[in-house]
Amino acid sequence: MNRVVDEKRIGVFSWQETHMDHIAASQLKNIYGKWFKLFNSGHPIKPNSTAGVSILLNKKYVDTENVKEYVLIEGHAIMLVIPSHRGETINILNIYAPNTPLERERMWAQLWHCHLENPELPFPTETLGDWNFVEDIKDRTSNKEETVPLSFICLKALFRMQDGWRTTFPDANEYTCFQKRTNVTTNETHVSGSRLDRIYVPVDRFK
Numbered sequence: 001m002n003r004v005v006d007e008k009r010i011g012v013f014s015w016q017e018t019h020m021d022h023i024a025a026s027q028l029k030n031i032y033g034k035w036f037k038l039f040n041s042g043h044p045i046k047p048n049s050t051a052g053v054s055i056l057l058n059k060k061y062v063d064t065e066n067v068k069e070y071v072l073i074e075g076h077a078i079m080l081v082i083p084s085h086r087g088e089t090i091n092i093l094n095i096y097a098p099n100t101p102l103e104r105e106r107m108w109a110q111l112w113h114c115h116l117e118n119p120e121l122p123f124p125t126e127t128l129g130d131w132n133f134v135e136d137i138k139d140r141t142s143n144k145e146e147t148v149p150l151s152f153i154c155l156k157a158l159f160r161m162q163d164g165w166r167t168t169f170p171d172a173n174e175y176t177c178f179q180k181r182t183n184v185t186t187n188e189t190h191v192s193g194s195r196l197d198r199i200y201v202p203v204d205r206f207k
Contacts, residue, residue, distance in 0.1 A: 001056075002032060011061035012082070016096035016130040018042070018052035025054075037064040043075035051075035053094045053129065057082070070121065072114050076107060081122055091122045095129030101149070104133060108151035112158055127161055128199040136166055138173055139195035161200035 005013050018040065020028075025040040032038070036056050043051040052075050057064045068081040072093075079093040097104050115121055137143045156162075165174075175193030182189045 002035070005036070005056065005058055006060075009061070011058050012080075012090075012092060013056040013058070014054070014092065014094045014128060015056075016053050016094065017050075018054045019048055019050065020052050020054065021047035024048075035059055037062075037067070039067075039069050039078060039080060041071045041074055041076075041078045047075065051096055051098075053078045053096045055080050055092065055094050073107060073110060077111060079122075079124060089122070089125075091125045093124035093127040093129075095127065095131060097130060097132040099132055101133070101147075105149040105151050108149060108155045112151065112155045115158060123159055123202075124161075125205060126199060126201055127159060128197075130197050132196055134194055134196065135163065138171070139166075139175070141173075141175065141193045156200070159200070160202045160204070162203055162206060164199050164201050164206060165195075166198075167206065 001013075004010075019042075020040055021042050022040075025038060025042070029038050036058055038054060038056050040054040041052070042048075055078060057067065057080075063083045066083045070079040070081070071077075072079060076096050076098070077093065079091060082090045082092065084090050097107060115123065133146055133148075134140055135146075135148055137145045175195050176197040177195070178191050178193050180189060180191050
């Protein structure tokens with residue numbers, strides 16, 4: 001990862017389902033702290049086996065000294081407010097959504113309440129991660145339509161966010177997650193794809 005981030009000149013590297021507790025995070029900070037600054041939020045109960053979100057900042061390209069960190073939901077939502085030019089900031093919200101629809105619905109509602117109840121909490125300028133569901137039927141090889149929960153619709157409206165890639169490529173079919181499935185009747189195996197990993201940006205920032 002160190003080599004990839006450096007060679008690709010990546011300033012901000014976000015990843016999900018990290019399964020990393022504070023001990024592992026501290027070890028990484030000790031090893032790579034000269035070049036990178038790591039922000040990590042593990043699952044509060046089972047940090048080594050489920051969930052986890054992290055954001056890595058490359059000190060070559062990012063002002064890491066004046067970053068503000070907000071752990072909104074442990075192991076599932078972390079936001080960094082990063083200083084940019086002319087006094088502006090880049091506010092990156094990194095998401096790892098739960099696997100079950102009910103847990104996801106609760107998570108969107110919790111994020112919605114976090115921002116409404118804390119007026120000092122900035123709105124994200126980029127919201128990204130593993131959403132564990134799709135909005136558009138074209139985002140699954142099965143073309144299976146999913147029910148988008150009201151809490152997500154409300155959160156999306158609050159953040160005024162839109163799916164940047166889907167807006168740019170409205171008819172394209174690309175996938176970020178692949179699963180091998182076996183038909184129990186025919187015993188045939190096929191691979192299904194879905195675009196669970198997405199980046200949302202506010203409408204007025206999208207170019």
